[in-house]
Amino acid sequence: MATNARELTNTEFLYGHRACAGCGGSLALRLAMKVLGPRTFVAIPANCMSAVSFLYPQISFTTNAMISPFPATGAVLSGIEAGARALGFKDYSVVGFAGDGGTADIGIQALSGAIDRGDRVIYVCYDNEAYMNTGIQKSGLTPFGSRTTTSPAGRNIPGAAGRKKDMFEIVAAHGIEYAATASIGYLEDFLKKIGKAARCRTTSYIHVLSPCATGWGFPVEQTVEMGKEAVDCGLWVLAEYEDEEFVLNRKPKEFSCVGDYLKKQARFKHLKEKEVEFITANRDKKWEKILKNWKA
Amino acid sequence: MPGCRIFVSGDEAVAEAVRLARPHVISAYPITPQTVVVERISDFVEDGSLKSEYLHVESEHSAMSAALGAAAVGARTFTATSSQGLLYMAELLPYVSGARFPIVMMNANRTLATPWALLSDHRDSLSQIDSGWIQVYCEDAQEALDMIIQAYRIAEDPRVMAPIMVNLDGFLLTHTYEMVELPGQEEVDAFLPPYRTGNKMDLDDPKTVCYAAMDEYMEFHMKQELDMRKAPAVIAEVDRAFGDRFGRSYGGMVEPYRCEDAEVVLLTLGTVTGTARVVVDAMREEGHRVGLAKLRFMRPFPRQEILEIAGRVKAMGVIDKDISVGYEGIVFTNVNSSVCDLASPPPRINFIGGLGGRNISKGHVRGMFGQLLKLAGGEGMERIQFINVGCEHNG
């Protein structure tokens, strides 16, 4: 399976969609589809990607694809797989692309059920850290301090107060065959992980950080760059869970500055020095745990 | 396996019918009083008598979502639910019907919380009559078994392509044992051909399903309505074909009972029909011209059949085991909207009873006929009457 641009097919399976210019989510989907190929069944719940790809009569997926109910991605994927199995289909993939809210909030129950059943489906969470389709509202994966339209940054509260749920570890706790985190800042790594997921015999999960210029507030041409900086400053970790072990894929020699990463984005512009320090300290705590417990 | 007679509960009759209908995928989540259905089906999958994919889902919402996914690749599917579970999957009901997937679901009618109660009324399914599903209500275990098999043939008919909810009164039917004719597999296979459809995702000719249609939403749903209008004819056709092959038929949309020369008629849904039949027979013996009409389907609604009966009688009663709080019984509202097309519709009474499983006895039904005969004789009667309430009220 293709792991770089040269090996990737020139054929596009997601084309002519109406996502914003420079959309990170659509890049993640487009490339995942190129790895998975034409014999793929796609289910996408309510999110930007379904809203921009299935507007009858403009249908942007060239493969079989459907919109799933918002909370139900995991269950719909299971149903597709069970149907395909029962009907004797051969040589196909079943993949879901849900956003951060569709995965960590409203869809977490159905996802958990699907992993528990162990159906052979690939679940991709493209994480842009808020409900972008409805206009940038806080989700369970919105990071601390982020300004959204439901977690405004005012005199009393500095944006989102929660900590980002760790979906990767939640999923791993099910004893899943394969789970990985990725970022559109490191695309070859992402391609490799989609390929690994496609070879799994049971459920697999890929969580790909997909910056959103509209929601985060940075220049559109820097979408891929933001995905890279999130990893380089240590706020986003590239890792895998395989054979019941956590494996760290990338350990920056030296972290780039968290403050620099945050200040490039309008959603964090209001943060004061002590909040940036708090975010940095949390990063260090997390990394301490990772370096102690995960394979490098 | 040839046909035989078996002694089973309503739930078990449904499970047997599912085995005979051979769905590819079954999604199962337990809820009282449906649970026996998913238990028995799991036994059939375990012993190899049913070759289906059996999905243990984690909720009713996922039960219908998994059925949706399976239907989306052209699989025949089955699921079952009840009460709170039906409401939890309510989001999926118009989703499935709008996508035109012929999923068959059994619903064990049980009341809705709160207050919590486990016994039967029709508040669960009647709250979903606008969801685009065909709804059929069964009187006994034999009809339940036969209707599961018929349901697939109706739902999968290219003229219809709509999901069907087969309703059984909780406990009254789901847990009552009866002798039932079990058809042979070969006979069922001959009656119910394998499901073939163009409405699916297809590896050889990729398709999209469950897409968005902003500008043309109205046309899609008008088409759904136009196709649903063809369903009554298909229901009657399938009922006749089933009768020809198995020797049992149910009258299509409505089964009238001793209505020919009736002065007053009582409209029923589900198991209370059996009680009412006995009362009709007894009162006929006494010389009263009473009849009953079993409404078998709530959607599509049997408007034509009701008009024909209403046009011949002097008074009409409707039993509702439900209430749309703030108005009246849901069946009553539907009946009223049909009969108002008559130049002089008969006067009508809505008997609301059985809520939370409260008993409706032969005596109660006799009382209803008594009220209707008085109404037919020109006496003024209360339009909405609560049956078998345990104390006085000042309403």
Next chain:
Amino acid sequence: MDRPKVVEYSKPLCVEDYPCGAFKAGHLVQDNAGWRVFRPVIDQQKCVRCLRCFLVCPDGAIDKSGDRLEIDYGFCKGCGVCAYECKLGAITMVREGDETDAGL
């Protein structure tokens, strides 16, 4: 150029002619060209065909099937990710309607 093409679509004349569920996959009736303010232009002299632009394009509008990389201006939205990511500076963002650019 090997990219999906826009097809003619006219609304059905009759309600009955609408799909009963499933509809064609990959059915484009409108392009996205009107979204663009700036257009990426590849300097083929500088381009070494590293395919970075092909990889990072969110719209898949860069075609690698020929000898030279080609941009499908029907579906390029002009986001500029390709130009930003090009290590050699071989892609320039040119304002739409500006005819002075030699690459066009």
